Amino acid sequence: MLKRSLALAAGFALSLTATLASAADVLRVSAIPDEAPTELLRKFKPLGEYLEKQIGMKVEFVPVADYPAVVEALATDRLDMAWLGGFTFVQVHLKAKDAIPLVQREQDAQFTSKFISADPAVKSLADLKGKTFAFGSISSTSGSLMPRYFMLQDGIKPETYFSRVAYSGAHDATAAWVQAGKVDAGVLNASVWQKLVDSGKVDIGKVHVFATTPSYYDYNWTVRGSLDPAITAKLKAAFLALDPAVPEQKAILDLQAASRFIETSPENYKGIEEAARAADLLK
Incomplete structure (x- = not known):
């Protein structure tokens, strides 16, 4: 044994x-x-x-x-x-x-984030007061943290400035939400935005960049x-x-x-x- x-x-x-x-x-x-x-x-x-x-x-x-x-x-x-x-x-x-x-x-x-909208009347964040807005993931540097940081520096607190703040979960999802009209505007990283444009997955005839963050x-x-x-x-x-x-x-x-x-x-x-x-x- x-x-x-x-x-x-x-x-x-x-x-x-x-x-x-x-x-x-x-x-x-x-x-x-x-x-x-x-x-x-x-x-x-x-x-x-x-x-x-x-x-x-x-x-x-x-x-x-x-x-x-x-x-x-x-x-x-x-x-x-x-x-x-x-x-x-x-x-x-x-x-x-x-x-x-x-x-x-x-x-x-020297990374940046792009603010986008499908509304041609939106030229700046000032045009979005009281409208709906989408970030990516709450843990995303370029899809949430840094854009929020720069907005706060400009005196804009998203939860009180916009009528609704949503989190899409990913950069490509944010672009899809904006293009489909689920939100009035959103923010995503510059690299993914360019890839979506180059691949034709976002229609630049419908969606435009209206602002870019400082670099980080x-x-x-x-x-x-x-x-x-x-x-x-x-x-x-x-x-x-x-x-x-x-x-x-x-x-x-x-x-x-x-x-x-x-x-x-x-x-x-x-x-x-x-x-x-x-x-x-x-x-």
């Missing part, structure tokens, strides 16, 4: 070790759901394949239900890397100080602090090596709406943290 018990214990230990080893061989990656799940997967597939070759391990995309789920999973080491907005990075960093922002797109150092830092790729430093170094090198002069790599950059990736640091997001505290989104 003793020999049998020892054999079963050994077998269990080997099975557990094999399971952990298997998990360790997979880089678990996710992204804030700021667009439709199918679009996020489409954008990530070629990037994931590129990263697998560069770091020598399997890369798996893990979809999540909402923004808080990405924050919690990365902060508790259930994800290895995630594409975060400025605000979600701040949230992760407050929960896990060792989280490392690896890279950002060149554009993310936004998105980045962040890894958990406990990730093997050798893997972290390989990932950073892989992103920085993406070259728009190489057709296959330009295709990857185009899907990420990036001209190229550059290094970033936690200090770049101090302004986002200040804006979040001013909006009472951080305690």
